[in-house]
Amino acid sequence: STVYPLVIAAHPSEPSQFAVGLTDGGVHVLEPLESEGKWGSNPPAENGSASTMSAAPSAAATGSTIDQPQR
Numbered sequence: 001s002t003v004y005p006l007v008i009a010a011h012p013s014e015p016s017q018f019a020v021g022l023t024d025g026g027v028h029v030l031e032p033l034e035s036e037g038k039w040g041s042n043p044p045a046e047n048g049s050a051s052t053m054s055a056a057p058s059a060a061a062t063g064s065t066i067d068q069p070q071r
Contacts, residue, residue: 003024011017017031 001024003022003026005020006023007021009019009021011019014031017029020028020030022028
């Protein structure tokens, strides 16, 4: 049968480590390679290019969505 991701969880004390729970009961832990550095840190600029990220946080980044009830 086909296996799908069921849940994604962040490690409480390791901000760059995530786990994906699968429908077959398996769990895969994701973290950056040592050579890549930590996730969430700014990568070095390549060829002097400026960042294209917006300064305003998106709805996905702030966790607010329209179709979810407020807790």
